[in-house]
Amino acid sequence: EVQLLESGGGLVQPGGSLRLSCAASGFTFSSYAMSWVRQAPGKGLEWVSAISGSGGSTYYADSVKGRFTISRDNSKNTLYLQMNSLRAEDTAVYYCATIMVVVVVAATPAGYFQHWGQGTLVTVSS
């Protein structure tokens, strides 16, 4: 059974940093591209970042580019999201998800989100 368990969320002041983790089990972690998707309180879903199975390629939404860094440790079956220069508008539940890659356009893989974690809440407030 695929399991994704996020951790690391919490309350942080504007301008601060936080690192989220997502522990994966039940599948061959290194074979899957992974992603972070967030959901602000009462709002819809927003893709944040993605990373290839090897970790060699990373992708970001414009809203977080230059502030967030996605990475993975395939030896630990763990996905990370380092979040710097946090803003109030980054307040959200952050989900990690597996990506089933279907298409590659302009060297960018994309697909649907097959399995999701339960999410971790990040609150940016003074």
Place this chain on the structure above:
Amino acid sequence: EIVMTQSPATLSVSPGERATLSCRASQSVSSNLAWYQQKPGQAPRLLIYGASTRATGIPARFSGSGSGTEFTLTISSLQSEDFAVYYCQQYNNWPSMYTFGQGTKLEIK
């Protein structure tokens, strides 16, 4: 940048009836479209991918159709557990490779 528009924002349907949810893309996404269900306090769950293929374990009452810019999610006979928010997501257009619609809330009438 591609925009995904779902309608209606809220749909009120009685249990046992059919529900039809729409998703429109601002440009063609071929059949590279997925549907997700989200219940309060829970993570989204994949329902449909490739516009019409049910994910593993999804009941047959859920069906997806469409291609290009117009897509539909149909729930043939609503069960109590189907009342939730539904999102569509395209995965076809660069650089907006992972774009969600704003969601349709399916509520009990």
